[in-house]
Structure formats: C-alpha cells, structure tokens
Amino acid sequence: MERNVVAIIQALDEQCISPNRSNLLFKGLYEQVITVVGQLRGFGINRNDRVAVALPNGPEAAVAFLAISSGATYAPLNPNYRAPEYEFYLKDLAAKALIVQPGVAAPAKDVAQQLGIPVIELLPRLDAAAGIFELSIPTSTVPETPDFAEPDDTALILHTSGTTSRPKMVPLSHCNLCISAQNVKTALALTETDRCLNVMPLFHIHGLIGALLSSMAAGASVVCTPGFYAPKFLGWLGNHQPTWYSAVPTMHQQILGRAATHTTPIKPLRLVRSSSAPLPPQIMAELEQVFNAPVIESYGMTEASHQMASNPLPPNQRKPGSVGVASGPDVQIMDEQGNLLPTGEVGEVVIQGDNVTHGYENNLNANATAFTNGWFRTGDLGYLDTDGYLFLKGRIKEIINRAGEKISPREVDEVLLDHPAIEQVVTFAAPHTLLGEDVAVAVVLKAGASVSEQTLKEFAAERLADFKVPRVVLFLDEIPKGPTGKRQRIGLAEKLGLTASDPTEDRPAYAAPQTPIEETLVDIWAEVLGISPIGVSDNFFQLGGDSILAAQIINRVRAELQVELSFLIFFQQPTIANIAIAITQLQAKTVDSDEMIKLLAELESLSDDDIQQLVK
Structure with a gap:
C-alpha cells in the first residue's frame, strides 16, 4: 500500500494553518x-x-x-x-x-x-x-x-437546482463515482507521475471528481489549496510543480490577468482542463500560449458524476467551441418526442451510462421528465458534428448558470416575495461577458409601496448565498407574459433590453484615488479582479465580482488595513469610494477604543491624592 x-499535499502559504x-x-x-x-x-x-x-x-x-x-x-x-x-x-x-x-x-x-x-x-x-x-x-x-x-451504496449525495424552488437530490453510487473518475483519468491520460493543483471547491462535483478522485484513481498526487486565489496561483505552480489543474472559465481569465504582469518564467504544464461553463476560444488560445500546454475543455454535470464529454489530448484534434467527444457515457441528441436525431441536427443532449445517476431521490415527477427510454435529458441544446464532437447551443431550462454555480430562479423569487413591498417578482438570467450569466429580477411593487434597489439586494443577501443575490433589479408596472399568459423567464432579458454586462464597458468616468486608503483599495481590487485601471467609482459587481473574490478582498483589507469588513458592504456600498469611507469610520472607532483603554490604564495607576489634584 x-x-x-x-x-495529498497542503499548499504552503500563509493562509494555511501549518505550512x-x-x-x-x-x-x-x-x-x-x-x-x-x-x-x-x-x-x-x-x-x-x-x-x-x-x-x-x-x-x-x-x-x-x-x-x-x-x-x-x-x-x-x-x-x-x-x-x-x-x-x-x-x-x-x-x-x-x-x-x-x-x-x-x-x-x-x-x-x-x-x-x-x-x-x-x-x-x-x-x-x-x-x-x-x-x-x-x-x-x-x-x-x-x-x-x-459496497459498489451500489450511495457514496455521495448532492443537491442540484431545478426549475422549481425545491432543489433536487442527486444520489451517486460508488460505482458511479469510480467510473467517472476513471473516465477523467483516461481522457487526461493521468499517471502516477501527475500532480493536480486543486483550486475548485470540494463541495462541488468538479473539485471532488474532476480533480481529486481522478487523481486518486491514477495513483497520482494532489495539491490541496485553501481555495482559488489568483494572486497566489502562479506562486503555487512554482512551489509545487503540478502537471495540470482544472478550473472554470472565470478562474482561467483571472489567471491570465496575473500572468500578463508576471516577471519570472512560468513553468509549462502538461495540460490545462476547463469545465462547468463554456470556455471562450480566445481564452483557450491565451491559456495555451501562457502554459505551453493543450487546454482540454470538458462537459459535465452532477447527474453524470461530473464528466460526460471531453476534448481529446494531442495529437487528436481539439475543436474550439466544442466540449469534445463522449468521454464515458454515450451521448446523443433527442427531440421533444424522444426520438434520437441524426448528425448535425439540434436537439436536447441526452446521456446513458454507468456513471449516470439512477434518478433523483423522492422526486417521481422530476424522474419522469428527466428520463426517456433509458436516456437522461441534460436540459442542454446541442448537436453532434460528423466527427462526433458535441457543440452546445444553450440551456433549455431556466436555471441560471453563473460561472458554474447553478441557481434556481424560483428560490430567489420566494425569498424576495417575503418583502412587504413586493407584489410580483420574476428572477431570470441576465447575460454577462465574464460570468456567462448573472442573476436579474423584474419586480412589481404593491400599490403605494416603495423600496430601493439597494434595499432589495440587502434583503436578499441576508437570506441567500452571495452568488444567488440579484445583481440587476428592474422595477416594472407589469411583467411581460407569453402567449398563454404565463410569465416567461427565458428570453426575458432580451425583451427588457438587457445587454451583456462587460467589465470594460458602461463604466463611470475614471476617478483616481485621493486618499491612502483609496489607493490601497485600488491596488487590492486590481490584483484580485485582474482589471486595471480601476477607479474609485467603479462597481464591484460590474467588474465581475462575486462572493469568492469578495472574500479575497476582505482578507487583504484585514491584513493591510487591520479592519474587518462584512460581506454585506459589497451590496450596500459596492464602490471603492464608499468602502474607503466605511474603513475610515471603523479605524476611527478602533482608535477611540484604544485611547479609552490607555486612559483607563493611566487612571488605575494614579493614587487617590493624584486623582483629587486632577479634579481640582
């Protein structure tokens, strides 16, 4: 043995408990x-x-x-x-x-x-x-x-959001997981000499199977980091000499931002893997140039124990824009009636194989719609080309895919409907160039009621995980309806004229930092977000910010300014100018407290005669 x-290796840096x-x-x-x-x-x-x-x-x-x-x-x-x-x-x-x-x-x-x-x-x-x-x-x-x-026992159970407010439970057996891990191992040709740098969360199927279990199946090693942190990533590569890593496209983009200003040579990798969200071809080309390695885009989902398709390693062809060929389960295209479609025709992607869950737990309705003639319906539109490469066209269902995080719109609906001012609300996907999709809501207020966009975001932030909080709030007199009178989420962004949010466009005029605190925050934001220049009026979320990046900024502020910020400040005051004011106020309170403690200590050291003299 x-x-x-x-x-397992622990990443050696100051964030670790014991380096x-x-x-x-x-x-x-x-x-x-x-x-x-x-x-x-x-x-x-x-x-x-x-x-x-x-x-x-x-x-x-x-x-x-x-x-x-x-x-x-x-x-x-x-x-x-x-x-x-x-x-x-x-x-x-x-x-x-x-x-x-x-x-x-x-x-x-x-x-x-x-x-x-x-x-x-x-x-x-x-x-x-x-x-x-x-x-x-x-x-x-x-x-x-x-x-x-035993092989058929349930090894892992995860929740995946559906089009209803109740997330579905996905039980995965040991057989499911081991076969999927072997599929990833085979697709990447992993051996005992490989070492994976894991930056994916280990509560997510991507990190658990795509990085960890696939490496274990190969007898390889894994560097377990405290989580993705772009400023440290290239240092981790140098320190631990991994041969590959797997990440989502937003992470890859941040890594490229760091690589552009890196002053020392970057050690080549054997491969870079991308999964959980579509990878733009331009990002793929840049990654291959920086790491002198092939970028392997894969297609996965929880119900398939992660991997379903993968682009092959060289010398086989990798097709930008494609998620590759079937890599484990059989992959086909099906029409609404359950007929398998020929090459080139667009339909729903369906899968069948030993890594696919046998069904959702305690959800007969979901299972009835998810499985057709033994095929699992993924909810994605796509087609297969003549070489068997899968190209995805978009999602059928209404789930919001925010950089790989799946969000149920109705879950957000139900939270916001608890607000006393809201009459109607519909949550939908707004296009975003960096994240793929972001969370938007259309709101109709009760007669005579009023509430601000910021108040609604704060209300949601107290009840939902950060990545589920709406970034766009639209107040309407009436929410658009479809031909049958039903409110439709899909296509709502286009109907309401929402275009893709882009960190490089629609930004306020550049405003330079005026104080040392603002200068420090500008430097921190530029490093964490991978964007420069950043002005003090730029909005954190418009620049592609999310809960992971907010946590990184909070850690940096704690280390450099000795102030503890709350996550809520990014929803309440999402600009450097406002956050700098809040930090100044927090520092002032700390100083006042320190001075009071010092004064009390001095008083305790005085004699009764000294105190009487001071009173006089």
Whole structure:
C-alpha cells in the first residue's frame, strides 16, 4: 500500500494553518480511512446513512470526502450558506450527523443543534501529515471494526437546482463515482507521475471528481489549496510543480490577468482542463500560449458524476467551441418526442451510462421528465458534428448558470416575495461577458409601496448565498407574459433590453484615488479582479465580482488595513469610494477604543491624592 508518491499535499502559504506539515502518503490515507469509518460505526452511523459536511477547502476536506464516503454517504454543503439554507438541506437530507471545523460554518452548527442533529467537530492534527484529523466523537463511543461500503451504496449525495424552488437530490453510487473518475483519468491520460493543483471547491462535483478522485484513481498526487486565489496561483505552480489543474472559465481569465504582469518564467504544464461553463476560444488560445500546454475543455454535470464529454489530448484534434467527444457515457441528441436525431441536427443532449445517476431521490415527477427510454435529458441544446464532437447551443431550462454555480430562479423569487413591498417578482438570467450569466429580477411593487434597489439586494443577501443575490433589479408596472399568459423567464432579458454586462464597458468616468486608503483599495481590487485601471467609482459587481473574490478582498483589507469588513458592504456600498469611507469610520472607532483603554490604564495607576489634584 505504501508508495513513494504523495496522496495529498497542503499548499504552503500563509493562509494555511501549518505550512510545515509533511505530505500524506497513500498508506497514511488508508489508515485514516479505516480510523474514520470505525469511529462512524461506533457512533451509530452505518452504510448509506447521510453525513452532512461543511468544511473549508484544504487537505482535511479532501481526506474527509475519501474517508467518510468509504463507510457512509457524504453530503457536502457550501460553508458560506445562510441559516435558512442549512435548515432546508439538513432536513432534506435527513442527516444523521453534521461535521464542521471549529470557526467555520457557524450557522450550520446552530441549525443542526436546533434540529437535534448531532454535531461532530473535525480537528486538524497539526502535528501530523497534511489532511490528518480527529473527530470529536464522545470518548464513551468505542470504535468498531470498519465495514466498508459496497459498489451500489450511495457514496455521495448532492443537491442540484431545478426549475422549481425545491432543489433536487442527486444520489451517486460508488460505482458511479469510480467510473467517472476513471473516465477523467483516461481522457487526461493521468499517471502516477501527475500532480493536480486543486483550486475548485470540494463541495462541488468538479473539485471532488474532476480533480481529486481522478487523481486518486491514477495513483497520482494532489495539491490541496485553501481555495482559488489568483494572486497566489502562479506562486503555487512554482512551489509545487503540478502537471495540470482544472478550473472554470472565470478562474482561467483571472489567471491570465496575473500572468500578463508576471516577471519570472512560468513553468509549462502538461495540460490545462476547463469545465462547468463554456470556455471562450480566445481564452483557450491565451491559456495555451501562457502554459505551453493543450487546454482540454470538458462537459459535465452532477447527474453524470461530473464528466460526460471531453476534448481529446494531442495529437487528436481539439475543436474550439466544442466540449469534445463522449468521454464515458454515450451521448446523443433527442427531440421533444424522444426520438434520437441524426448528425448535425439540434436537439436536447441526452446521456446513458454507468456513471449516470439512477434518478433523483423522492422526486417521481422530476424522474419522469428527466428520463426517456433509458436516456437522461441534460436540459442542454446541442448537436453532434460528423466527427462526433458535441457543440452546445444553450440551456433549455431556466436555471441560471453563473460561472458554474447553478441557481434556481424560483428560490430567489420566494425569498424576495417575503418583502412587504413586493407584489410580483420574476428572477431570470441576465447575460454577462465574464460570468456567462448573472442573476436579474423584474419586480412589481404593491400599490403605494416603495423600496430601493439597494434595499432589495440587502434583503436578499441576508437570506441567500452571495452568488444567488440579484445583481440587476428592474422595477416594472407589469411583467411581460407569453402567449398563454404565463410569465416567461427565458428570453426575458432580451425583451427588457438587457445587454451583456462587460467589465470594460458602461463604466463611470475614471476617478483616481485621493486618499491612502483609496489607493490601497485600488491596488487590492486590481490584483484580485485582474482589471486595471480601476477607479474609485467603479462597481464591484460590474467588474465581475462575486462572493469568492469578495472574500479575497476582505482578507487583504484585514491584513493591510487591520479592519474587518462584512460581506454585506459589497451590496450596500459596492464602490471603492464608499468602502474607503466605511474603513475610515471603523479605524476611527478602533482608535477611540484604544485611547479609552490607555486612559483607563493611566487612571488605575494614579493614587487617590493624584486623582483629587486632577479634579481640582
């Protein structure tokens, strides 16, 4: 079992808890898996029991997935969800336990305790190899001999948004996951000598299968970073010498922005992989030039355990604009009546194979519409060319695909309809050149009511994950309807005259920074967003900002200005000018507090006679 190969490596930078931890070998990984499964059994968690997990990116999250799924069903949750979202997911999963890391996903812990779900804390072992942890299972619990899951057991369960407000549960078996991992391994020709730099979230199918499990299947190694952070990316490449990485197009674009100003040579990679959203051909060409490596665009979705199609490696042809050839499941095109279409005809992309889920859980209606004659309908329009390459034309369903994050419009609708001023609301996709799509809402107010765009965004931000908060709010007297009288989401952006938001267009006149704080913020925004020049009146979201980038800015502000910003400030005051004012006010409060503490200390050191003299 022991190999001279690294299974999990921790990225060495100041964001990591312990930069001096050793690499985890496959033998150590195997021993950790046995330990964890035995602990779960002793705690009463058996095969197919759901264990909800909300962990930050890093080696512990990677090992937790590999270990917990070996004996139970792993249900990863985004650690940035709000309390109402955790409540829904924990109830829907019927979770037997929740695993969290201290200081992370506090709302999840609170909700679990309210629901009577046991909370197990994951404690990283800083004196051990990267990824090794302990679980805070009561000492009275006696670990049992681990019995591992069977191929048809559910290894992973994820929620995917549908066209209704209720996300659908996608159960994936060990067979599904292992076959998909092998498909990625085969498509990329991964071997033991490869090393993946993982920057994708490990609560997402892309990171779990496309980067982590595919590498494990090849006996290769993985560098587990704290998450994607463009200013550090090229440094990580130099430090850890990976042979490849996989990311979404928005990440690739930020990396290119950093590479343009990088002063030292960039080590070539064996390949670059892109998935989860369409990759513009121009970005593909730039990536290949920077990394002197082929860019492999792949097509995946949760219901297929990630990968469905992939462009092949050289010397085979890669076609820009295509997501490649079938790479695992069989891929065909189907019409509305369920007939398979010939080459060149546009229809719905359908798939069939051992990596495809057997169906959504507890959702007969969704399964009835998703499967036709044994084929799973992806909801995407496309066609196959004469060489078998798949070209996608767009989405059939109404799901908003914001840089790979799938958002249910009706989920946003229901949140906003709770606002007392709103009569009607329709959430829809607005085009965006950087993100592909962004969240927009059309709103009709109640008679005599009034509310500002900013107030609605703040209202949504308190109830939804950041990536689901509308960036465009339109107030209308009446929402357009289709021929049958139904409100239509698809095509609504065009009807309302919304054009693609572009970071380089429709920006206010450039306004230079006037204060040291504004200058610092301009530098931080330029580095994180990969855009220059940036003026103090530019809007964070118009520049392509999202929750991941906001977190990076907050971290940089904390380090450089010693101020703790709230995520909400990006919705309340999304310009450098306004944020600089807020920082000045926060710093003033800190100074006043420090001076008061100093004064009290001085008073405590005075004698009674000294105090009487001061009073006189």
